[in-house]
Amino acid sequence: MLSASIRSGTAAIHVAERMHVELTMTAWRIASELGWAKAYDAEYLAIARLLDTRVVTLDMRLRRGADRLGLVVTPSELIHDTTPEQTPGPDEPAHPLG
Numbered sequence: 001m002l003s004a005s006i007r008s009g010t011a012a013i014h015v016a017e018r019m020h021v022e023l024t025m026t027a028w029r030i031a032s033e034l035g036w037a038k039a040y041d042a043e044y045l046a047i048a049r050l051l052d053t054r055v056v057t058l059d060m061r062l063r064r065g066a067d068r069l070g071l072v073v074t075p076s077e078l079i080h081d082t083t084p085e086q087t088p089g090p091d092e093p094a095h096p097l098g
Contacts, residue, residue, distance in 0.1 A: 024039075027045070034066060
């Protein structure tokens with residue numbers, strides 16, 4: 001495992017490279033499903049799928065290309081995403097800052 005520390009002012013950020021055993025195969029399956037000749041962008045989608053999370057990006061080409069997978073959102077979509085358990089009640093402000 002590769003590990004490094006990055007100093008920013010007085011805080012240290014520790015970065016570690018990790019590899020998921022299914023990453024490569026999942027990336028190629030996603031690339032094939034989306035009709036992509038390369039798996040570069042699909043690796044981001046694969047790790048999101050394997051970790052059961054989403055990719056937040058400003059890359060609209062990636063966003064549009066992977067739309068049907070439901071793994072990619074823009075920062076704006078992430079901020080305005082409300083699932084039923086997040087929907088404010090009648091006496092609650094629609095935005096956390098009121």
